[in-house]
Amino acid sequence: SRDVTPDIEWLLKQGRQMGVSAKLASKLNYLWRSCTGELSEQNDLFRLTYALETAKDMHWNYRLLSDREWSGRNAVALSAGVNGIYLSQAKLDVGFNDSGRQINSLTARLTGNVAGVMKLFDRCGWLAEPDASLPHQYSLMAGQGVPEKGD
Secondary structure (H helix, E strand, O other): OOOOHHHHHHHHHHHHHHHHHHOHHHHHHHHHHHHHOHHHHOOHHHHHHHHHHHHHHOOOEEEEEOHHHHOOOOOOOOOOOOOEEEEEHHHHHOOEOOOOOEOOOEEEEEEOOHHHHHHHHHHOOEEEEEOOOOOOEEEEEEOOOOOOOOO
């Protein structure tokens, strides 16, 4: 089993600072799933959705961007100081087959504590690879499931 000490310390801090609004039950549920291997049995789309919902619970900004918001003069301005996950709606729409398996690449823009959200993606069986063509741009790829217990 993995070391959950930092996660528990973070949960305690969240509970003290935010009280009921910390949503500790859902965070504990995520921690449990990430340790027991249950998450690895889910399809790619479920694991991605789970990672995104968990990030939102951790106060990350999460937005689906239209083509117009993604590029060009109307593109959403990103701030490196804000924890944010921005996905292309067009790529997401064609990214998965009917059984929830990834079939096309997903493009994301990640800002803020990128190392932390990359760790979250990893625990949910996803890899975020930096794309050198644009700042903050990453390719998201489903792995072969989440790391198993003992990894």
